[in-house]
Amino acid sequence: MQYDPDSRSSARYKDDFPSTGSPTFLSRKRFMLIAWTALVIVSLGCITTFVSYTSSPFSPPQVQAVVDPFGPSTVLKGGPTLSFRGLLTPIHDIRSFLFFLVSDNLLADVQYITSWVSAGWTNDVMTYINLIYLGLITDRVAIIPEFIPSHVGGHVAPVPFERSLTYLVFEVCWKSPFSSGGKSSTFVDDIGCWNVWEAVQYREAYPRRSRSINDLNLDISFTKAPEWIKMIPNYEHDQHVTFWSLARLAFPTTRAASLVTPQPSPKHQVSLPPDEHLLCYDYLYYVSAHQPFEMEYDYSPAWRYVGKYMHWTPALENLANDYVRRALGVLEDAPIPPFISIHVRHHDFQNWCGETPIQDCFAPLPVIARRVQEVQQELLQTKGIKASHVIMTSDERDPAWWREVSELGWFTPDHTDTVALYGEWYPVFIDAVIQSQGAGFVGTDRSTMSIVAARRVESWQNGPHKMVKWGSIGADDH
Known part of the structure; x- marks a missing residue:
């Protein structure tokens, strides 16, 4: 396998905005892809109505909907207890207590899978897409922990998955030990998991660290995965594994x-092999089917079978519509005209410019405008849509740059x-x-936020997109 390290700058893998609050977003779609695997949410407590979905390229058996979060379901016995492992009495007041999903509540004839995040919100979204897809191909129920505020700061509460991305047969909402008004369970659960991170990179001799592990009071004994899981053997500049190797x-x-000798857990010093009932991996961001960072390509199975079925909740979409209407000067409840959306990422990318001056490294606005015109022209020619409005989103902080945008x-x-x-995530x-x-989209090359936005516009709007290259003068010449 040939691989060009210069074509894959690690800047590509960074998440975009320094994240900022506490949302309610990506939501149910009436008909979405579902394998018999379902999702269980380990998150902030909430009241929820359960919905079953149909339609699947995999043609799975239908999963029945349930209404009582503590009632029977196809993937749980009933309500949660305080311990992951213990047989404690369930507590049903989800407004006042902390909960863990417990193995006593897991069905003996259903297998589960989970992992944790630690790379910034967009990359964490991609990580959970990978987790769910891995659950699909292994016939396991994916347990999705909260998003953690990697780019926001430790003072901000994590974001429950069910208040954000959903790709669900149903939701189950639990309290997590974090963001609990200063209270948390003191029960620590032991579990064995696979250590993927140490097997695929050569700088850190320990599993991938995640705040979620401590938030969930887990004491994990990791077993180092075999070296053959690495997609490009002995290549230090890439950390990818394939879905099927995992x-x-x-x-x-x-x-x-x-199986090799497990690493003792940090708190209880127990050595446990990877759990077979609840399979867990330390980190699943660097997972692809065929080549590294393939979610930016239209063939990506993780995006095609999982990512594109994650939709925004009506509440967040309506809120964003309010922002769009105010920006465009459109009256409340009036139709929003077609527009081109742009994402320009600057703030942390300047670290990748090296000795190149910032003004030469980043693509100037006239270059971005040329890409906008190309997308507008393609929309007009292929769909007859005249998208004369353009909305810029960016982490740029220079007022002079924003004045040029306005001009x-x-x-x-x-x-x-x-x-x-609304909070710091919003x-x-x-x-x-x-x-x-956007009816069409223009993004920043090597930005994961732009990559996912491009996939969404392509999948949801059937719209074209362009990525603006950067790094030197004339980088986007074409």
């Missing part, structure tokens, strides 16, 4: 042949009061919704 570890024969006749959402009104969430609503 999937092999979910089945008895390969699992047994791959081009482009619009931007006004986030002056967003944090005060600027990035609202921008992400706006990016996905």
